[in-house]
Amino acid sequence: MVKHFHKFKYRPWFQTFRKMASQLIIPFTIFQLLRTLFLPTVFDVLLLTVFIVIAASIYLEVI
DSSP, X not given: OOOXXXXXXXXXXXXXXXXXXXXXXXXXXXXXXXXXXXXOOHHHHHHHHHHHHHHHHHHTTOO
């Protein structure tokens, strides 16, 4: 018997991870934004950029 390969079907552990990340990324991003506004460093700006890219990719369903 041949199993069909679904290109866009994710494994259950990845779906669980994605749901958890989608719930946590917005509070982390807001916290990082406030931290960057008050104490801006290069690391804070880069981390904020990474958080924004991750949040956008999760909510636009790229990941």
